[in-house]
Every structure is written in C-alpha cells, then in structure tokens.
Amino acid sequence: xxxxxNIAIVGLGMAASPHVKSLKDLSDIVNVAGVYSRxxxxxxxxxxxxxxxxxxxxxxxxxxEALDAVIILTPPNARKELVELAAAAGKHIFMEKPVExxxxxxxxxxEICEAAxxxxxxTFQFRFREAALKLKSLMQSGEMGVLASVILxxxxxxxxxxxxxxxxGTFAQDGGGVLITQAVHSLDLMLSLTGGAAEVxxxxxxxxxxxxxxxxxxxxxxxxxxxxxxxxxxTTTVYPGQTECLTLNCMNATATLKGSILTVEWHDGRSxxxxxxxxxxxxxxxxxxPHEWHRAQIEDFIDAVQNNREPISNGRSxxxxxxxxxxxxxxxxxxxxxxxxx
Numbered sequence: 534x535x536x537x538x539n540i541a542i543v544g545l546g547m548a549a550s551p552h553v554k555s556l557k558d559l560s561d562i563v564n565v566a567g568v569y570s571r572x573x574x575x576x577x578x579x580x581x582x583x584x585x586x587x588x589x590x591x592x593x594x595x596x597x598e599a600l601d602a603v604i605i606l607t608p609p610n611a612r613k614e615l616v617e618l619a620a621a622a623g624k625h626i627f628m629e630k631p632v633e634x635x636x637x638x639x640x641x642x643x644e645i646c647e648a649a650x651x652x653x654x655x656t657f658q659f660r661f662r663e664a665a666l667k668l669k670s671l672m673q674s675g676e677m678g679v680l681a682s683v684i685l686x687x688x689x690x691x692x693x694x695x696x697x698x699x700x701x702g703t704f705a706q707d708g709g710g711v712l713i714t715q716a717v718h719s720l721d722l723m724l725s726l727t728g729g730a731a732e733v734x735x736x737x738x739x740x741x742x743x744x745x746x747x748x749x750x751x752x753x754x755x756x757x758x759x760x761x762x763x764x765x766x767x768t769t770t771v772y773p774g775q776t777e778c779l780t781l782n783c784m785n786a787t788a789t790l791k792g793s794i795l796t797v798e799w800h801d802g803r804s805x806x807x808x809x810x811x812x813x814x815x816x817x818x819x820x821x822x823p824h825e826w827h828r829a830q831i832e833d834f835i836d837a838v839q840n841n842r843e844p845i846s847n848g849r850s851x852x853x854x855x856x857x858x859x860x861x862x863x864x865x866x867x868x869x870x871x872x873x874x875x
Contacts, residue, residue, distance in 0.1 A: 537561075537562055537563055537564040538562055538563050538564070538601050538602070538835050538838070538839070539563075539564050539566045539597070539599050539600050539601045539602075540556065540563060540564070540565060540566065540600070540601060540602045540603065540604060540627075541565070541566050541567045541568065541569065541588065541594045541597075541600060541602075541603045541604070542556075542565065542567075542568045542569070542585075542603075542604045542606065543568075543569050543570070543591060543594070543603055543604065543605050543606065543607065543615060544570060544605060544606035544607035544608075544611075544629075545568060545569075545570040545575055545576060545579040545606070546570075546606065547819075547820060548606045548629055549579070549606050550820060550824070551658075551820070551822075551824035551826075551827040552604055552606065552824075552827055552831070553565075553583050553585075554824040554827075554828075555824050555825075555827045555828035555831050556831065557583075558824075558828050559828065559831065559832065559835075562835065563831075563835065565585050565586070566586065566594070566597060566599070566600050567585070567586045567587065567588035567593075567594050567597075568580055568583075568585050568586070568587055568588065569587070569588040569590070569591055569593075569594055576588075591615065591618065592618070595618060595619060595622040595624060596622075600624055601624070601625060601838060602624055602625035602626065602627060602652075602834075602835075602838060603615075603619050603624050603625075603626055603627070604627045604628070605619070605626060605627070605628040605629065606628075606629050607629075608700060608706050608707070609629075609631055609632070609633050609634050609706070609707065609708055610634060610700075610705060610706045610707075610708075612628065612633065612642065613633070613638070613641070613642065616628070616642050616645055616646065617645055619651070620645050620646050620648075620649035620651050621649065623649065623651060624651060625651045625652040625653075625654075625834075625838050626646060626651060626652070626653050626654070627653075627654040627656070627831065627834050627844075628653065628654070628655055628656065629655075629656045630655055630656050630657055630717055630718065630721075630851070631655075631708065631713050631714075631717055631851070631854075631855065632655055632848060632851050632852070632855065633708070634704070634706075634707065634708025634709070634713075635708055635855075635859075636852065636855035636856055636858075636859050636874070639848075639851070639852055639855050640852060642848065643848035643849060643851075643852060646848060647848075652834070652837055652838050652843070652844060652847070653844075653847055653848035654830070654833075654834040654837070654844040654846060654847060655846050655847065655848060655850075655851040656827070656830065656846070657717075657718060657721045657722070657830070657846045657851070658718070658826035658827050658829075658830050659718045659719065659721070659722040659826070660721070660722055660725055660830070660845060660846055661826040661827075661829040661830045661833070661845075662793045662808065662811075662826055663793065663807065663808045663809070664790055664793050664794055664795035664807050664808030665722060665790060665793075665795075667795055667807045667808070668726060668781070668788055668790055668795050669725065669726060671788065671797065672726055672781070676785065676786075677781070677783035677784070677785050677786045677788060677797075678783045678784025678785035678786070679783060679784045680727060680757070680759060680761040680781060680782075680783050681761055681762075681782050681783060681784065682761055682762050682763055682782040683723065683727055683755065683757065683761055683762070683763030683764070683779070683780070683781055683782070684763060684764050684778075684779070684780040684782075685719060685720070685723050685763070685764070685765045685766070685767075685777075685778070685779050685780075686765075686766045686767075686777065686778050687711075687715065687716040687719045687766065687767040687768065687777040687815075688766070688768060688771035688774070688775040688776075688777070688815075689711070689715050689716075689767075689768065689769050689771060689774050689775070689777070689815040689816070690769055690770070690771055690772045690773055690774035690815065690816050690817065691715070691743070691749075691769040691817075691819075692817055693742075693743060693744070695817070695819075696743055696744070696745050701745075702743065702745030702746065702747050703745075703746060703747065704746060704747060707747065709747050709748065709858065709862070710739070710745065710747030710748040710749055710769075711747075711748055711749050711750065711751060711767050711768055711769050712737075712748065712751055712767055712858045712861060712862070713855075713858055715767070715769055715815075716751075716765075716767035716777075717854055717858070718777075719767070719777045719779060720765070720767075720854045720857060720858070721846070721850075721851065721853075721854045722779065722790075723779055724853050724854060724857065725850070726779075726781065727757050727759070727761065727763075727781070728757060728758055728759050729757065729758045729853055729873065729875075730755050730756070730757050730758065730857050730860070730873045731756050731757060731758045731872065731873055732755075732756050732860070732870055732871060732872045732873060733753050733754065733755050733756075733765075733857070733860050733861050733864050733870070733871055733873060734753060734754045734864050734869070734870045734871070735751060735752065735753035735754075735765075735860075735861040735862070735864040735865040735871075736751070736752050736753070736865050737750065737751040737752075737861065737862060737865035737866075738750055738865075740768075740770045742770050743769070743770075748862070748865075749768060749769045749770055750767075750768040750769075750770055751765065751766070751767045751768070751861060751862075751865065752764075752765070752766050753765045753766075753861050753864070753865075765861070773816045773817065774815035774816030774817070775815065776791050776792040776813055776815060777791075777792065777813060777815060778790070778791045778792075784800075785799060785800050785801075786798060786799045786800060792810070792811065792813050793808045793809060793810065793811040793813075794806065794807070794808045794809070794810060795807040795808050811823050830844075830845070830846065833845050833846075856873050856874045856875060857873055859873075859874060860872065860873040860874065
C-alpha cells in the first residue's frame with residue numbers, strides 16, 4: 534500500500550454529508566487533508582463535528598503539494614473560480630452536479646480541466662447503485678436485445694418551504710428547475726444506458742404549487758440516436774414524492790429500474806429482481822438516501838486518477854445531460870421538435 538490519496542472538501546452545506554461519510558469509510562486509502570467554506574463559523578463547526586482539519590483559505594489547501602484532489606460542493610454559480618484555481622494548481626476535481634448552470638458554462642469548466650490535464654469527476658451517484666450497475670451490464674452484454682423504447686418518470690416533491698431557501702428555484706443560482714436540479718440524476722443515468730438522445734418535443738411549465746421562476750413540470754417525447762423512442766416526465770409536484778422509475782423495453786426483455794430495485798421480465802417467461810430498497814431523496818427529506826453510492830463513485834474517481842483514465846462519470850459525459858436539458862427547454866419554449874446538440 535502506497536501513500537493515501539489526499540483530498541479536500543470545499544463547500545460544507547447539506548450535500549457534504551454523504552461525501553464525508555464515504556471518505557470516512559475509505560479512510561484506509563484516503564486522507565481528508567482539510568475542509569473549507571467561506572463562512573468561518575460554518576467551517577469551524579463542520580471541522581469540529583466531523584473531526585476534520587479546517588483550512589484558513591482555499592489557497593492554503595491548494596498550496597499543499599501533497600494534495601491530490603478537491604471535492605467542490607458549492608452551488609453551481611460559485612464554481613468557476615474554484616475550478617480555475619484548482620486546475621492551475623494541478624489538483625484533480627470531483628464536483629457536485631450539475632457542472633454549471635448552462636451547457637456553455639459547463640463546457641468552459643470541462644475545457645479548463647482538460648487544458649490543465651486534471652481529472653474532472655461529476656457526482657451522479659445513481660449510476661453506482663447495485664441495480665443500475667446490473668442493468669448496465671445486461672445492456673452491454675446484449676442479452677436484452679436491441680432497445681426499442683424508453684420510459685422515464687421522476688415524480689418527486691419539493692415544498693414551498695424548500696423554494697424559500699435563498700437562491701432556490703432561480704436561474705441565477707441553480708440554472709433552472711426540476712430538470713437540472715432534481716431529475717438530472719435520472720436523466721444522466723438514462724443516457725448512460727440508452728446512449729445519446731437525438732431529438733425531443735417537450736412541454737414545460739411552473740404549476741400553481743410553486744411560486745418560482747423555473748419549471749417544476751416537464752413532459753416530453755424523445756428519439757434516441759440509436760433509434761429507440763421514449764418519454765420523459767419530471768416534476769416536483771407529486772406529494773409526498775414517489776420513486777423515480779426508468780423502463781427499458783428491448784427485443785428480449787423489459788427492464789424496470791424503480792429507485793434501487795431492478796426487475797427484468799424476459800420474453801421467455803423468466804422474471805429476475807436485483808438490488809435492495811433504499812430512499813432516493815425524492816421527498817421533503819432530500820438527503821434520505823444511503824451514502825454507499827457516493828462511496829462507490831469516489832472510489833472510481835480515485836482509481837481513475839491513480840491509473841490515468843477517465844472517471845465513469847466525468848465532465849464530458851456530464852455535458853450530454855446538459856445538452857438534453859437545453860433541447861427539452863428549447864422545445865418547450867418554441868413549441869417545436871428540437872435536435873439535441875453535442
């Protein structure tokens with residue numbers, strides 16, 4: 534065993550919890566070199582709560598030659614400078630979704646990391662559920678046959694109180710509504726299994742349940758680059774929040790991934806179930822899910838850095854979901870069939 538992988542955490546809000554738990558689980562291979570947020574009281578309290586070293590500044594963290602990577606958990610409107618400084622210092626970056634508020638800004642961050650030759654991992658932990666990994670394996674093996682159609686439904690709930698938090702439900706901080714903030718996890722997982730989307734026709738809007746400037750409901754038809762057709766429904770209007778569900782209808786079987794449970798109904802009469810029940814964060818308690826998926830993704834990121842490969846979920850792969858969201862909102866705005874950019 535060589536030296537531990539040294540990592541720091543920047544941004545210590547609610548999203549930090551599963552990352553900290555994961556890093557503690559991985560303490561035999563990972564050392565948390567420091568944590569930082571701009572609010573001194575917040576970072577001191579966080580460090581004391583989790584028994585982690587606290588940095589006086591972001592620059593202090595980056596000046597540590599032993600530091601391998603930073604985990605950036607700030608809102609998407611507060612990342613560009615952090616990414617620029619980390620990349621310039623040669624530190625690899627593991628960052629919360631989405632990459633940025635728009636695909637243009639996201640591409641800029643991806644290119645900054647590529648130019649500096651540092652790895653960029655994006656937190657899409659749904660890919661690392663046991664059941665999702667099994668479905669990925671089945672699709673790659675060809676056992677299920679050619680993909681014919683896709684159905685994705687994300688019937689989540691967010692209360693009015695949720696949107697009263699400063700910045701929530703605004704373009705300035707979040708970049709959009711249900712698509713880029715909540716359903717982005719399921720959309721990314723879908724694309725990782727289906728391949729890219731080619732064109733969409735969508736309707737989007739804000740229901741009477743929320744007083745926000747961004748969308749809380751989107752319905753769309755999709756045609757995928759591989760020829761399959763499908764539908765997407767994403768919303769934060771379903772009380773108290775239901776489990777997201779992705780169905781892949783193939784020539785030999787239908788696979789239904791409902792949360793962390795996969796059911797495969799084969800055309801020859803066999804039925805198989807994989808995974809175990811777990812929360813998803815689709816209701817008022819948006820952190821009601823296990824941290825093990827984060828842990829698996831962090832392990833993959835560390836392995837990618839150490840073996841000079843791309844993380845499974847990386848900046849370039851994350852751009853695909855940005856382009857899909859762009860197309861969905863453009864189609865809804867213009868009322869026309871819209872091609873998905875690349």
